[in-house]
Amino acid sequence: MKQPISNWSGSVRFSPGEIARPGTEEEVSALIRCARNSGQTIRTVGSAHSFTPLVETDSILVSLERMEGVEEVDFDRKLASVRAGSTLKTLGNTFLHQGWSFENLGDINAQSIAGAVSTGTHGTGVRLGCLSEQVESLTLVPADGISIHCSAERNAELFQAARVSLGSLGILTRIQLRVKPLYRLRYESRRLPLGSVMEKLEEHKANNRHFEFYWFPYTNTVQAKFLNPTESPASGKGWWSSFNKLALENGAFWILSEAARLVPRLCPAVSRISARGVPRFEEIGDSQSLFVTPRLVRFNEMEYGLPAEALPSVLEEMKASIQHHRFPVHFPVEIRFVKGDDIWLSPAYEQNSAFVAVHMYKGMPHRDYFAAMERIFLRYGGRPHWGKIHSLEAKDLARLYPRWEDFLRVRRKLDPEGLFLNPYLRRIFGVE
The missing domain is CATH 3.40.462.10 (FAD-linked oxidases, C-terminal domain)
Structure with a gap:
């Protein structure tokens, strides 16, 4: 029997064909290759706190709940490498015990770090950016199953696209964040x-x-x-x-x-x-x-x-x-x-x-x-805001985002067959 899924507010309800819970990057790669070879699609879910059908699918739904925790903190550079399935609450508690703090957060900490980054979640402060702006590097696994590391210095164009990508470029596995000494x-x-x-x-x-x-x-x-x-x-x-x-x-x-x-x-x-x-x-x-x-x-x-x-x-x-x-x-x-x-x-x-x-x-x-x-x-x-309700489609969004076509070009290159798309993303990206 299929397991029904609901988002936090109950505005989105669906039953995926399968729920996968990989625990390692190698398992993520294997899952992607298997899905591609069998003609299935993949959406990744965090805490299901988005109000739009970003993760809705009748195919494979991937939860990264087994991929959580702080891997290491670079004390000199003030950078924390974390696994992408970690919730903001879990990371906050771990940072607290280790003597670190986020630069900034919103008022909800239930989201996974991958979901929060992928949708541009933010707090408040005129000298502070959204959570995605605090990211120094990312590792993701695209449709070919081969992981890619990107930052401002390495695969820079992909980095600009991947920091807010709605999960359309691949599955995030590792995120490196700027952090501050506990305050x-x-x-x-x-x-x-x-x-x-x-x-x-x-x-x-x-x-x-x-x-x-x-x-x-x-x-x-x-x-x-x-x-x-x-x-x-x-x-x-x-x-x-x-x-x-x-x-x-x-x-x-x-x-x-x-x-x-x-x-x-x-x-x-x-x-x-x-x-x-x-x-x-x-x-x-x-x-x-x-x-x-x-x-x-x-x-x-x-x-x-x-x-x-x-x-x-x-x-x-x-x-x-x-x-x-x-x-x-x-x-x-x-x-x-x-x-x-x-x-x-x-x-x-x-x-x-x-x-x-x-x-x-x-x-x-x-x-x-x-x-x-x-x-x-x-x-x-x-x-x-990408995690909140709106009525816009591709033609509307293209007028609002100066680098819209650049993002679509990177998306097509990484996922030409639409492995990571669902009907909602196809509509807002204008993919037939």
Whole structure:
């Protein structure tokens, strides 16, 4: 009997023909050769946290869960070589015990490092790039089954394509990341007026290593989060911090979300209640712990990277659209900031970016809301986060990514028969 697979939000469900769990690079190579010889296709799954059908297949689904762990850390160069199936949480815990930290992380650490790199996962900070930008070298096994090592100095063109590749070039087996000696952060949560945050936006971005904020629809309130390095001792996990993250941000919010799902007209009121409940507190701890926020209330998400200077206009249009259409949404809009990079399929390619994410509670219709927000994002040259919902196809994406054709050329060279493609990737890459 085929084993059904679901992504985190439940928006994608499928049954692969076979699930393979290789434990070594040699087993990965053998699996690829076998699949190619038998005319099957391969998709690789991490934690299934993407909201799009990136890994959906009725053929071979490969899990790298047996290929995890830190292989070595180069103390002089501050580089960590890790196996591609490792989750960010596992790596964070190992780094912590060895005295190292990630340069930056997003607020979820369930993803595998291969999946996070392949989709351009990011945190926030105007002087910091996405997780893929922290990669110094990669090893992948393409369709011929022969592993390739690439970096900025070796197979440089492939390196630019492989750092964000949606798993379409081959199977990643090893990743080398820049790391930092273990450091602590001071995390501050504040409830602020949206107008005040926008007036001081450039100051907040420049004066904080990490800054992000959440705007609550139908209100003028945001939760602003500031994280900065500190030499102060860890404050420990105080009762208020734990109560806020688990009881308020998840338990109480789940109850409110269920009320909104059952009675959608309550959404504006629920958003206002949530805004009034924004906590004001401060906490000091190791970086990999404070980057992460527990996400127990499930949702669907769309996120676009926009030119940073467009953010004020984008938010004004979003506010007007939500108010005009009275969309039944109570989840806050999340805004983060990422330094531009040179990675071909990175949404931050050659532009310092503001990433704007919209969410809809699982079980509530999201299409109209997401479509209206996407139209706004696209008017300002937005590029979709590859792990989040979007409606774009090959012709649209080719206009947004200057190196789109270069990426497709590399993909065709490495995988001319489409061994690593599924219907979704064929559509967005324009492959017949």
